[in-house]
Amino acid sequence: MRIKKILVTGANGTLGSAILELLKKKKINHAGVFSKKTDMTNLKKLDNLFKLKKPDYVIHCANRVFGIGGNNQKKFEMINENLIINSNLLKVCKKYKIKKILFIGSSAVYSDKFKKNIIEKNIFKFEPHKSEFYYGLSKRIMLHQLISLSCETKIKFCYVIMNNLYGIKDNFNVNTGHVIPSLIHKFYLAKENKSNVKLWGNPETKRTFLYTKDAAKILLKLLNKNISLINISGKQEITIKNLSEVISKIFKFKGKIKWERNKLKGVSQRNLNRDLQNKLGVKENYSLENGLKETISWFVKKYKTKTLRK
DSSP states (O other): OOOSOEEEESTTSHHHHHHHHHHHHTTOOEEEEOTTTOOTTOHHHHHHHHHHHOOSEEEEOOOOOOHHHHHTTOHHHHHHHHHHHHHHHHHHHHHTTOSEEEEEEEGGGSOTTOOSSBOGGGTTSSOOOGGGHHHHHHHHHHHHHHHHHHHHSSOEEEEEEEOOEEOTTOOOOTTTSOHHHHHHHHHHHHHHHTOOEEEESOTTOEEEOEEHHHHHHHHHHHTTSOOSEEEEOOSOEEEHHHHHHHHHHHHTOOSOEEEETTTOOOOSOOOBOOHHHHHHTOOOOOOHHHHHHHHHHHHHHHTTSTTSOO
C-alpha cells in the first residue's frame, strides 16, 4: 500500500501527538488537525483544511471527552459535539474520496455486563455503562456511520476499540481527565501541599493501560491490514489501588491515600480480548511503570506552563 499523506485529527491530544511523532520519525507525509486552529464542529473550516492538505488516509483521534467526573455533568455536550465532529469528518472524507479511515473508538462502547475477555462482536449488545453512556453511545453511532459510508463508497475503514490510553500531552484535569492523568495531578498537588490525597470510586476496580507511544505503532500497522473492527489494549491488568500505589511510589509521596467510595463509580472491570491484536505482532515497548515515569516526568516539567491542560 502506497500512502501519499496521512491526516491525524486531534493532533494536539495525547494519542494524536504520539502518532505525529512516529510519522515524523518514519518520514511519512502527514498533516495534523489541531483544535486551536480548526474547530471540527465547523464543517466549512474542516472542508477547507481537507482541500488544502489533500490527505488520502485519515486517523481520527479527535473527540470531546470529560472523564468520569465530567461525563455526568456534560451529557448533552458529550453526545452532541461528538456526533457533529464525526459527521462533519465523514462528509469531507466522502467529498474528497479518502481511501481509508482509521477511527479511534473506545471500550466505553461495551456494556458493563461484559467483564473479561470481551470480544469485538459484543459491541452493540446491551447499553453502555451509565457512567459513560453518552460517550459510549456516540462511539457506537460512529461505527454505524462508517459501515453505511463504506456501503455507499469505496472508502475502507478500521474501527479501533481502544482501552485506557495514557501518556504525555494528556488532559490532566482532576475532574475531567481520565484515570491516570487525573491521579498524577492529584498526587502532585498533594505532595506540593503536604496533604493526603482523596481518590474516587472503588480501589478494587480493575483496568488495563496502554502507553500512547505503543498505541501509535499498532495503529500504523493497522493502516496496512484488512481489518474493520479490532480491540487494542495493554496486557497488564491492575487495580486502581495498585495503580495509585505505583504513582505514589514514583512521586515519593509520604501522605495517606483516602478513598471516597460513594462519589463516582465506573465499570468494575473491562478486560478486552486481544486475539486480533496479537496477530499483528507488535509488542509493547513500555511497561506500565516506565510509561508512568516518562509521563510524570513530562507533567512535572510542564505543570506551570500555560500549554499544559490542568
